[in-house]
Amino acid sequence: MYNPRDIIDTIANNVRQTRNPFGIPRFMVNRWHKGLKLPRQGKTMLFTGMMYQFVPYIETSTNVLAQYEDTRWADYIGYARHVPGYLSGVGLAMITPSDEKKSFDKILRNIAKVLQASKVDFFYRPSLDDYSGVLLYDLGDQEGFVEHARYVAAKLKAAKVRRLITVDPHTTYALKVLFPKYVDAHFEVKTYFELVDFPSANGHRRVTLHDPCFYGRYLDLADVPTAVLGKLGIECKGVDNSGRFTNCCGGPAESISPKLSAEVRDRRLEELNVTGEQIVAMCPICLGNLRKAGASVEDLSSVIAGQL
Numbered sequence: 347m348y349n350p351r352d353i354i355d356t357i358a359n360n361v362r363q364t365r366n367p368f369g370i371p372r373f374m375v376n377r378w379h380k381g382l383k384l385p386r387q388g389k390t391m392l393f394t395g396m397m398y399q400f401v402p403y404i405e406t407s408t409n410v411l412a413q414y415e416d417t418r419w420a421d422y423i424g425y426a427r428h429v430p431g432y433l434s435g436v437g438l439a440m441i442t443p444s445d446e447k448k449s450f451d452k453i454l455r456n457i458a459k460v461l462q463a464s465k466v467d468f469f470y471r472p473s474l475d476d477y478s479g480v481l482l483y484d485l486g487d488q489e490g491f492v493e494h495a496r497y498v499a500a501k502l503k504a505a506k507v508r509r510l511i512t513v514d515p516h517t518t519y520a521l522k523v524l525f526p527k528y529v530d531a532h533f534e535v536k537t538y539f540e541l542v543d544f545p546s547a548n549g550h551r552r553v554t555l556h557d558p559c560f561y562g563r564y565l566d567l568a569d570v571p572t573a574v575l576g577k578l579g580i581e582c583k584g585v586d587n588s589g590r591f592t593n594c595c596g597g598p599a600e601s602i603s604p605k606l607s608a609e610v611r612d613r614r615l616e617e618l619n620v621t622g623e624q625i626v627a628m629c630p631i632c633l634g635n636l637r638k639a640g641a642s643v644e645d646l647s648s649v650i651a652g653q654l
Contacts, residue, residue, distance in 0.1 A: 357601070358482060358490040360435070365497070366396060366477045368403050369435025375399045376472055378451035382458060388469035390509040391502075392461070392538075395517030396477045398453050401634040402446035403438050404600070450630065456651035457513050457538050463654050464543040466511070474505055478520035484598060492528050495520070499531035509534040511541065513647075515560035515567075515629050522565065539571050539628070539646060546578040546653045553649060554583050554621045556614070556636070558629035562592035571628055571646055578653045583621040593617060595627075597635035611635050 360369040368375075376399055384392075461468055479494035502510075510533050512518040518537055525531040555571060562568040568589040572582045587593045596610030615636060618625050627633040628646035636643045 354482075354485045354487055357485065358487050361477070361479060361482060361490060361494055364435060365494070366400070366435075367481055368400065368438055370403060370439050371435060372472070374436070374439045375403070376475065377447075378454040379458075379470055379472060382455065384458060385469040386471050388467060390466070390468045390511060391474065391507050392458065392468050392470045392513075393510040393517065393521070394454060394475055394513050395480075395520070396475065397514040397516055398450045398630040399447075400477075401450050401630045402442050404631070405446065405634055405638070406438060406442040453630075453645050453647050454513065456645075456647045459654065460542060460544075460647060460650050461511065461538055464541055466541050468511055471505070474501055474507065476501065478517045480516045480520040480524070483520070483524060488528075491524070495525055495529045495531070499525055499529050502533065503531070507533070510536075512537050514631075515558045515565065516631070518567075519560040519564060537567065537570070539574050539650070540567075542574045542578075542650055544654065546580075550579045550581070552581045552583055552623045553626045553644075554585060554618055554623045555588070555646075556585075556595065556618055556625060556627050556632055556643075557588050557592040558627070558632050559592060559594050559598075561628065562589050566590075568592070575649065578650065580649065580653070583623045585617050585621060587617055595629075595632040595635045597629075597631035600635065607635065608639070611639055615639050615641055 357367045360367050363369065364371070366372075366375070376394075376396065378394075378399065458470070476498045477494075478498060479491045482488075482491040482494065510521060512521060512535055518535060521533055522535045525533070553575070555575075557568045561571075575582055593614045594610055595614050596607040596612075599610065600607035618636075618641075625636065625641060625643045626646055626649055627636060627643050630645075633643055633645055
C-alpha cells in the first residue's frame with residue numbers, strides 16, 4: 347500500500363493547479379463532443395464531470411502504481427506533488443492509448459444520442475463542464491474539495507445554469523448532496539437514464555446490472571436503470587448483493603492500493619458472474635476496474651443506445 351498522504355497531496359495539488367486530478371489540459375481530455383454540433387445554450391446542461399474522460403488515464407496511472415506497490419520505489423511517489431501539474435498531465439496523456447480514450451468518448455456520445463432520441467431539450471458547453479472534485483472528498487481532503495466545489499458552482503451560477511443532467515454516480519452525488527451541504531449550491535440534478543423515453547426497436551436480451559455504491563447505497567437510484575431496461579425489453583438478472591446492499595467494485599481504492607482494489611474487485615466479479623449474463627456497469631470507475639480483470643462489461647448507455 348502507498349502512503350495515502352502522498353496520493354492525496356499529489357491529487358490535491360493537481361486540482362489546485364489545473365482543476366483536474368491528473369493535470370491534463372482540458373483540450374486534451376475533453377474531446378467527445380467534437381462534431382456533434384450540440385446546442386451551446388439552453389435551460390438544461392449536460393454535465394459530464396469529466397469522469398468518463400478520465401478513466402483511460404486512471405488505468406494508465408494505476409498500472410504504473412501496481413508495478414511499484416510494496417517495493418522500495420513506492421516511497422518516491424511523494425515527490426510527484428512537486429512536479430508541475432500540467433507537465434505530469436501532458437506526459438500521462440501522451441502514454442495513454444488513444445483507442446481507450448475513443449472508447450470512453452463513445453460512451454458519452456451514446457448518452458447524447460439517447461437524450462436526443464428521448465426528445466430531451468439540453469445543451470452542452472465544454473467551458474462549463476468541470477470535474478466535481480469528489481475524489482478530494484472521498485480521500486478526506488474536505489478543505490480542498492470545498493475550494494474546488496465553490497469554483498465549479500460559481501461558474502455554473504454565473505452562466506445562470508440551474509438544471510443539470512449527469513452521467514456518472516460520483517458526479518451526481520457531489521452535485522446533489524455535497525454541493526448543497528458544503529458550498530450552499532443548489533441545482534436540479536437528474537441522471538441521463540432517468541430521462542430515457544423512446545420505444546425499443548431491437549428485441550429481448552438479458553443482462554446483469556452492477557449497482558455502483560453511490561446509486562445503490564446513497565442516492566436510492568438503483569431501481570431506475572432496471573425499470574428503464576425493462577421498458578426496452580431487457581431483463582435484468584439479479585445478484586445477491588445489489589441496491590442498498592451492493593458490493594463495491596474496488597475501484598475507489600486503486601490509487602492507494604492496487605492490490606487491495608483487485609481483491610475487492612475479484613470478489614464482486616464472482617457475484618456478478620453467477621448469473622451467466624452480460625455484465626452491465628453504470629459508473630466509469632466500475633466499468634474500468636471490472637474490465638481490468640478481463641470481464642466482459644458493457645456500459646449502461648451502450649445497452650440503451652443499442653435499442654435505438
